Amino acid sequence: MMSAQWKEAVLKRGKPKILWEGEPLLGSIYDEEEIEAAVGAIRESIDINAGFGFSSARIIEFEQAFAKYLGVKHCVAINSAGPGLDMAMRYLNLQPGDEVIVPAINFVAAPLAVVGAGGQIVWGEVDPDTLQLDPNDVEKRITHRTRAIFPVHMNGLSAPMDDLVELGKRYPHDQHGPLPVIGDAARACGGAYRGEKIGKKGLMTVFSFHTMKNMTTLGEGGMVATDDDDVAAFMRSTRFYGYDLDIWGSSFVMTKVQAAVGLVQLRKLDDFIAARRRLALRRHELLADVPELTLPIEPDDCVHSYYLYTCLICRKWAGEKRDKLIKMMFEEYGVKCLVANPPAYTVRKYLRDRTPGQRLPLSEELGARLFCVPIHPIMSDDDNERICASLLDCIERLRRE
Numbered sequence: 098m099m100s101a102q103w104k105e106a107v108l109k110r111g112k113p114k115i116l117w118e119g120e121p122l123l124g125s126i127y128d129e130e131e132i133e134a135a136v137g138a139i140r141e142s143i144d145i146n147a148g149f150g151f152s153s154a155r156i157i158e159f160e161q162a163f164a165k166y167l168g169v170k171h172c173v174a175i176n177s178a179g180p181g182l183d184m185a186m187r188y189l190n191l192q193p194g195d196e197v198i199v200p201a202i203n204f205v206a207a208p209l210a211v212v213g214a215g216g217q218i219v220w221g222e223v224d225p226d227t228l229q230l231d232p233n234d235v236e237k238r239i240t241h242r243t244r245a246i247f248p249v250h251m252n253g254l255s256a257p258m259d260d261l262v263e264l265g266k267r268y269p270h271d272q273h274g275p276l277p278v279i280g281d282a283a284r285a286c287g288g289a290y291r292g293e294k295i296g297k298k299g300l301m302t303v304f305s306f307h308t309m310k311n312m313t314t315l316g317e318g319g320m321v322a323t324d325d326d327d328v329a330a331f332m333r334s335t336r337f338y339g340y341d342l343d344i345w346g347s348s349f350v351m352t353k354v355q356a357a358v359g360l361v362q363l364r365k366l367d368d369f370i371a372a373r374r375r376l377a378l379r380r381h382e383l384l385a386d387v388p389e390l391t392l393p394i395e396p397d398d399c400v401h402s403y404y405l406y407t408c409l410i411c412r413k414w415a416g417e418k419r420d421k422l423i424k425m426m427f428e429e430y431g432v433k434c435l436v437a438n439p440p441a442y443t444v445r446k447y448l449r450d451r452t453p454g455q456r457l458p459l460s461e462e463l464g465a466r467l468f469c470v471p472i473h474p475i476m477s478d479d480d481n482e483r484i485c486a487s488l489l490d491c492i493e494r495l496r497r498e
C-alpha cells in the first residue's frame with residue numbers, strides 16, 4: 098500500500114485532468130492516419146463502379162491481416178459483434194429445448210443470441226478470481242440437451258479455453274458430437290492465452306470493433322475468427338442474404354471505409370494493449386494490500402488486455418457501500434467507475450423471464466461487489482496516480498463510517 102504521505106501529495110495535485118469514464122466512449126486512439134485511411138477509402142468509393150461495399154479488396158485485406166494477427170485460417174468481417182454472436186448460435190441449428198451454457202456475469206449480447214436462435218440459456222457461475230466461466234461449474238450443468246459452451250472473455254482476460262474445450266470433448270452430444278466452445282471476445286481483442294492470441298481456441302470467436310472497444314472501426318464493426326472451413330463458409334453466406342450456400346441470411350457486412358480504418362487500428366492494437374497493461378501494472382502497485390479491495394488478476398498463462406480494470410470490494414461493503422464508493426469517486430473526484438457486469442438476468446427482465454428458477458448465488462454476490470476503475474491507453478501516469486489516490490481516499494473515509 099502506498100503511504101499516507103504519498104496519497105496526500107498526489108491529492109494536492111487535484112482531480113484527474115480528464116473526466117474518466119469506466120468505459121470511455123472511444124476505447125482506442127485515433128489520429129491523422131485513421132482519418133487519411135477513411136478519406137482515402139471514401140475517395141476510392143465515389144467511382145460508381147466501385148462503391149463502399151462488401152466485395153472490396155480492402156475488406157479482404159483487413160480479414161487477412163486480422164487472421165494473420167490471430168494465427169487463424171479464416172476471418173469474416175461483419176458490421177457488429179451482436180450479429181456475429183447471432184450467426185454463431187444459428188450455426189448450431191438449435192431445436193426447442195436445446196441448451197447453451199453462458200456465464201451469468203455477462204453482457205446481454207451472448208444470452209440474447211441464444212434466445213434469438215431458439216435455444217435455452219443455462220447460466221453458469223464464474224471463477225471469482227478471474228470472473229471467467231468456471232469449467233467445474235459448467236460440468237455440473239451439462240445435460241443430454243447441451244449443444245454448446247459459450248464463454249465471454251470477460252473484460253479483456255481469456256476464458257479457460259483448453260479446459261472448456263476438453264469438457265466439450267468429454268461430454269459429446271449424442272447426435273452432434275463434441276460440444277463446441279464459442280467465444281465472445283468483444284472486450285478482449287489483443288489479449289492472449291497460452292502463447293496465442295485470444296481467438297485461436299474453440300470453434301469460433303466473435304470480436305467487436307464498437308466505439309468503446311480495444312480497437313474500433315468508426316464506431317461499429319466486428320469479426321468472426323475460425324479455423325473451421327464450414328463455419329467460415331456459413332458466416333460468409335449468412336452475412337449476405339445466404340448467397341453461395343442458399344441458406345437464410347441477412348446483411349451484416351462491413352464497409353470498405355471501416356475496413357481501411359481497421360487495418361490502421363490493427364497495426365496499433367498491440368501498442369494500445371501495452372499502454373493499458375503499463376497503467377494496470379502500476380495501478381496494481383499503487384492499490385496493493387488495501388484490505389477492502391481485490392484487484393484484477395492475470396493468470397500465468399494469460400495476457401490480460403485490461404479492457405476494463407475490474408476490482409472487487411470486500412463482502413461487507415457489497416451493494417450499498419460499493420455504490421457509495423462509486424458515487425464519492427464521481428462527485429468528489431470526477432472519476433466514473435462502472436459496474437460491468439452483474440448477472441445479465443438481474444438487469445434484463447426478458448432474460449430473467451426466459452430462465453425461471455435459475456439463480457446463481459455466487460454471480461449475484463460478485464455482481465454486488467465488482468466495479469471497474471477507468472483505464473484507457475491515453476491515460477497519463479499522473480492521472481493514473483490521481484485516480485488511485487482518490488480511490489484510496491474514498492475507501493479510507495468509508496472505513497471510518
Ligand SMILES: Cc1ncc(COP(=O)(O)O)c(C=O)c1O
Pocket residue numbers: 176177178179180204206207249281283284304305306307317318319
Ligand atoms: C461482451 C460483449 N459482447 C458483445 C458485445 C456486442 O458488440 P457490438 O456492439 O459490436 O455488437 C459487447 C459490446 O458492445 C460486449 O461487451
